[in-house]
Amino acid sequence: MSERVELAHNALGRAVPTMVNGKPQIPFLGVGKFQPRGRKAAPAISSNKDYPDTGDKRVPDLETALRKCGLRDGMVISSHHHLRDGDKVALMALEAAAKIGAKNLMWFPSASFPSQKGAIELMEKGVIHHIEGSMNGPLGDYCTQGKMRGMGVLRSHGGRYQAIQDGEVHVDIAVIAAPTADFFGNADGSHGKSACGSLGFALADSTYADRVIVVTDNLVPFPCVPWQIQGNNVDYVVEVESIGDPAKIVSGTTQITRSPDRLRIAELVALFLRSTGIMKNGFSFQAGAGGIALAFVQYLKKMMKEDGVKARFVRGGSTKFLVELLQEGLTDYILDGQTFDLDGVKSMANDPRHIASSPFTSYNYHGKGNFASLVDAVVLGATEVDVNFNANVVTHSDGRLLHGIGGWQNCLFSGCSILAVPSFRDRIPVIVDEVTTMTGPGEMIDVIVTERGIAINPRRTDLLDAVKGSKLPIRPIQDIKAEVEKICGGKPSRPKLGDRPCAVVKWVDGTVLDAVWQVS
Amino acid sequence: MSSAVESTQSGQAGHWGKEVRSDVHIAFEAQGGGGIEISLESRVAPYYGTAIMEQTREVLAGLGVKHARVVVHDEGALPFTIGARIETAARRAGIALSNRWLPEQHPIPAPSLKERLRRSRLYLPGSEPKYFVNASLHAPDAVILDLEDSVHRDEKDAARVLVRNTLRAVDFGGCERMVRINQLPLGLEDLAEIVGESPDLILIPKVEQAEQVTEVDRMISEIRKRSGITRPVWIMPILESALGIENAFGIATASENVAALTIGLEDYTADLGVAKTAEGRESQYARSRVVNAARAAGVQAIDSVYGDVGDMDGLLHWGQASRAMGFEGMGCIHPGQIRVIHEAFRPTDAEITKAQRIVAAFEEAQSKGLAVVSLGSKMIDPPVVQRALKLVERAKAMGAIS
Numbered sequence: 001m002s003e004r005v006e007l008a009h010n011a012l013g014r015a016v017p018t019m020v021n022g023k024p025q026i027p028f029l030g031v032g033k034f035q036p037r038g039r040k041a042a043p044a045i046s047s048n049k050d051y052p053d054t055g056d057k058r059v060p061d062l063e064t065a066l067r068k069c070g071l072r073d074g075m076v077i078s079s080h081h082h083l084r085d086g087d088k089v090a091l092m093a094l095e096a097a098a099k100i101g102a103k104n105l106m107w108f109p110s111a112s113f114p115s116q117k118g119a120i121e122l123m124e125k126g127v128i129h130h131i132e133g134s135m136n137g138p139l140g141d142y143c144t145q146g147k148m149r150g151m152g153v154l155r156s157h158g159g160r161y162q163a164i165q166d167g168e169v170h171v172d173i174a175v176i177a178a179p180t181a182d183f184f185g186n187a188d189g190s191h192g193k194s195a196c197g198s199l200g201f202a203l204a205d206s207t208y209a210d211r212v213i214v215v216t217d218n219l220v221p222f223p224c225v226p227w228q229i230q231g232n233n234v235d236y237v238v239e240v241e242s243i244g245d246p247a248k249i250v251s252g253t254t255q256i257t258r259s260p261d262r263l264r265i266a267e268l269v270a271l272f273l274r275s276t277g278i279m280k281n282g283f284s285f286q287a288g289a290g291g292i293a294l295a296f297v298q299y300l301k302k303m304m305k306e307d308g309v310k311a312r313f314v315r316g317g318s319t320k321f322l323v324e325l326l327q328e329g330l331t332d333y334i335l336d337g338q339t340f341d342l343d344g345v346k347s348m349a350n351d352p353r354h355i356a357s358s359p360f361t362s363y364n365y366h367g368k369g370n371f372a373s374l375v376d377a378v379v380l381g382a383t384e385v386d387v388n389f390n391a392n393v394v395t396h397s398d399g400r401l402l403h404g405i406g407g408w409q410n411c412l413f414s415g416c417s418i419l420a421v422p423s424f425r426d427r428i429p430v431i432v433d434e435v436t437t438m439t440g441p442g443e444m445i446d447v448i449v450t451e452r453g454i455a456i457n458p459r460r461t462d463l464l465d466a467v468k469g470s471k472l473p474i475r476p477i478q479d480i481k482a483e484v485e486k487i488c489g490g491k492p493s494r495p496k497l498g499d500r501p502c503a504v505v506k507w508v509d510g511t512v513l514d515a516v517w518q519v520s
Numbered sequence: 521m522s523s524a525v526e527s528t529q530s531g532q533a534g535h536w537g538k539e540v541r542s543d544v545h546i547a548f549e550a551q552g553g554g555g556i557e558i559s560l561e562s563r564v565a566p567y568y569g570t571a572i573m574e575q576t577r578e579v580l581a582g583l584g585v586k587h588a589r590v591v592v593h594d595e596g597a598l599p600f601t602i603g604a605r606i607e608t609a610a611r612r613a614g615i616a617l618s619n620r621w622l623p624e625q626h627p628i629p630a631p632s633l634k635e636r637l638r639r640s641r642l643y644l645p646g647s648e649p650k651y652f653v654n655a656s657l658h659a660p661d662a663v664i665l666d667l668e669d670s671v672h673r674d675e676k677d678a679a680r681v682l683v684r685n686t687l688r689a690v691d692f693g694g695c696e697r698m699v700r701i702n703q704l705p706l707g708l709e710d711l712a713e714i715v716g717e718s719p720d721l722i723l724i725p726k727v728e729q730a731e732q733v734t735e736v737d738r739m740i741s742e743i744r745k746r747s748g749i750t751r752p753v754w755i756m757p758i759l760e761s762a763l764g765i766e767n768a769f770g771i772a773t774a775s776e777n778v779a780a781l782t783i784g785l786e787d788y789t790a791d792l793g794v795a796k797t798a799e800g801r802e803s804q805y806a807r808s809r810v811v812n813a814a815r816a817a818g819v820q821a822i823d824s825v826y827g828d829v830g831d832m833d834g835l836l837h838w839g840q841a842s843r844a845m846g847f848e849g850m851g852c853i854h855p856g857q858i859r860v861i862h863e864a865f866r867p868t869d870a871e872i873t874k875a876q877r878i879v880a881a882f883e884e885a886q887s888k889g890l891a892v893v894s895l896g897s898k899m900i901d902p903p904v905v906q907r908a909l910k911l912v913e914r915a916k917a918m919g920a921i922s
Contacts, residue, residue, distance in 0.1 A: 260654075260658055260854070260855035260856060261654045261657065264657060264658065397566070397567060398566040398567075425596075426541060426563055426564055426596030427542070427564045427567070427568060427596040427598060428564055428596070451654060451657055452657065487598060487653055487691075488568070488598065489568065489571055489599040492564075492566075492567030493567055493568070493569070493570060493571075495566035495567070
């Protein structure tokens with residue numbers, strides 16, 4: 001990528017490229033300011049006459065499937081991360097494409113994982129031109145070192161759905177890993193030796209891609225139920241020995257943090273929900289599978305029991321800890337976008353109150369509402385937060401890509417967005433003057449909970465009023481920042497970043513929130 | 521010394537590696553000339569690389585080192601740790617033995633009172649800097665920077681310097697700042713390094729004779745005098761043997777500065793040659809003896825630690841039994857134990873209500889000039905009044921009543 005990149009300043013004053021991978025971009029205009037026009041994208045009309053009446057869409061291998069899909073240079077190949085770090089299918093498909101001799105593909109994963117670092121070699125060989133999707137570990141370094149030919153595009157789970165739906169990204173061939181499937185292409189994630197729970201991340205691709213391949217290691221006679229992916233959208237079915245490494249798909253047990261400092265953060269979050277009255281009968285919350293979030297669920301559970309409070313629904317990433325809430329009658333439903341451990345997978349398979357959700361139902365901003373905004377409180381992490389409550393989840397303070405956005409941006413629309421973060425990590429303060437990469441605008445972030453105290457966004461006067469008279473350590477964010485800088489021996493230096501954007505961060509509406517700059 | 525000899529003077533201190541947090545490893549090599557040469561690797565280099573280089577130079581200058589090669593492997597250590605590790609490495613090289621580099625002084629909290637609440641004291645290994653900065657967030661009544669059993673014998677010198685810097689630079693909030701020194705005579709070297717930084721209390725391990733206390737007390741007052749420290753440094757002897765228990769009263773009264781007496785059950789049961797059990801029947805006598813000796817001497821009796829950090833129910837029962845015996849607190853080896861211990865040592869609501877009624881009756885009698893305090897039809901004996909007054913005062917200090 002040697003052409004000059006035109007930059008514009010968006011509504012938050014961040015310099016962002018106006019063209020990304022040959023497509024014009026709209027800089028972020030402000031939350032709720034962009035009005036989309038036009039109609040949704042749609043795949044070509046299919047006809048049953050082109051598919052076998054027997055329903056049997058099996059082909060011998062991925063290479064055959066890709067050939068039959070008409071794989072050509074420059075196509076967009078998508079894959080999904082419901083098998084997480086255990087996934088074998090994405091690389092299997094890309095390597096099959098390499099064997100066919102395809103070049104300059106755009107790989108469009110819903111997220112990439114360290115075990116997929118083989119994609120670097122495929123980029124070096126010219127098979128993959130660039131990646132649009134979260135990149136971390138070795139792939140993130142490859143991108144931020146400026147080695148990727150195209151620009152990385154980071155989208156939230158909802159933003160990915162929106163981009164496909166709105167036609168910003170046209171998927172030529174979707175390859176969907178299925179823990180269980182039938183020959184017709186109906187697919188399910190909650191059964192089989194590689195069971196992972198929900199296949200929601202693949203929903204958009206299955207409905208909008210030109211061609212859809214289902215790859216399974218557990219072929220069952222028709223019908224495969226439940227059909228999280230409908231075979232009516234599927235072109236070919238490929239049976240393989242193994243779609244992934246079960247040990248890395250879900251963890252046998254998810255671990256609560258044992259760090260006393262992090263437990264303190266988790267407890268403060270729960271106490272905050274109790275003190276503000278957010279924790280009341282019929283409420284809802286979402287918490288991820290990080291150590292602090294899991295501990296938070298345990299503290300909240302205890303308080304719910306003490307106060308006789310029951311939730312109407314909780315949102316996963318589900319784990320054994322959410323499943324226990326369901327089984328103990330402390331919530332009516334789990335609406336689950338992603339399943340992190342074996343208890344979660346089992347529960348989804350066996351309990352009708354544990355429901356697989358998708359980025360369409362939960363997160364898509366260009367829809368007629370979504371579930372994320374209905375949630376009363378969400379507990380999230382961040383790598384950095386600034387004094388204006390803006391937050392970063394994608395880069396380290398040194399500018400290296402570290403995480404994907406996941407559902408993080410989408411969750412900020414909940415009634416109360418809480419970032420539960422240690423005030424410093426390894427001497428590196430988490431609260432800074434200005435975030436390295438803007439991932440969430442401060443107006444969407446309500447509360448920062450650290451081990452040294454709780455900072456409430458001054459915009460949320462209702463929350464400030466609600467905690468008056470409580471014993472919670474409520475402090476101005478600048479106070480916590482100053483204390484930590486004193487402990488750490490002064491403000492950290494700002495690492496020098498390059499002047500070339502190597503990736504962009506999209507907001508939930510497809511506008512460009514920020515750029516990730518090449519690290520020197 | 522010739523430069524050839526000097527170049528062989530080298531020393532190392534601290535820790536580094538993937539699993540290490542908040543520490544730094546220093547390899548120090550004295551040189552005959554050529555000034556200061558520093559090489560730095562740090563996981564926080566983009567943020568604090570310059571600051572670490574500057575501090576390293578400043579510390580070396582402060583120690584009077586002019587020519588040296590220093591290799592720094594930093595794992596996110598805070599400045600007070602970096603200073604301590606450099607100083608230790610230099611000393612181990614046999615350089616700058618009498619010089620000190622002290623980190624910026626955090627305002628010293630108000631002196632602690634002899635009778636203050638000492639329900640919980642959190643042990644922090646003196647060689648593990650990562651535990652220091654956030655210790656007070658868990659709100660124990662005291663922290664103990666430990667130089668004794670949690671520190672390997674090869675690390676005693678390093679821990680001493682680190683603890684000295686910690687007392688000076690780390691904010692422990694409302695916690696009493698205690699240091700457990702080593703057994704004498706090594707403990708005297710500890711005192712020489714740390715008393716100048718005004719710890720609130722010194723724990724002396726394995727005390728068997730009153731003379732051990734007087735020796736420590738004498739050394740503390742010498743240093744206080746020399747350094748112009750007027751605030752008190754209290755003493756808490758730990759009795760950890762049958763002989764120590766036998767001499768409990770003499771030990772408790774060995775100095776005016778003894779504020780509390782405590783017992784170490786691991787060593788005590790080993791001395792008896794019996795197993796330490798969850799019920800603690802084997803140490804019932806010794807613990808009662810400590811309580812009695814402490815009360816006779818007018819100091820606090822403080823219990824040992826509860827070793828199973830996963831068993832909170834067991835801890836609660838132990839603590840409640842301990843309070844019932846007359847102890848006023850115990851040690852903790854994990855922050856998770858603090859809250860349970862505070863719960864155990866909290867008077868029950870019924871006790872508080874009763875005590876408040878007695879105190880009210882006492883005050884009424886006082887105001888009427890009556891010598892006899894009565895509650896309803898019952899006459900209240902003076903010791904009962906005294907106990908009620910003390911209970912109400914403690915409950916207030918614990919925040920159980922306002």
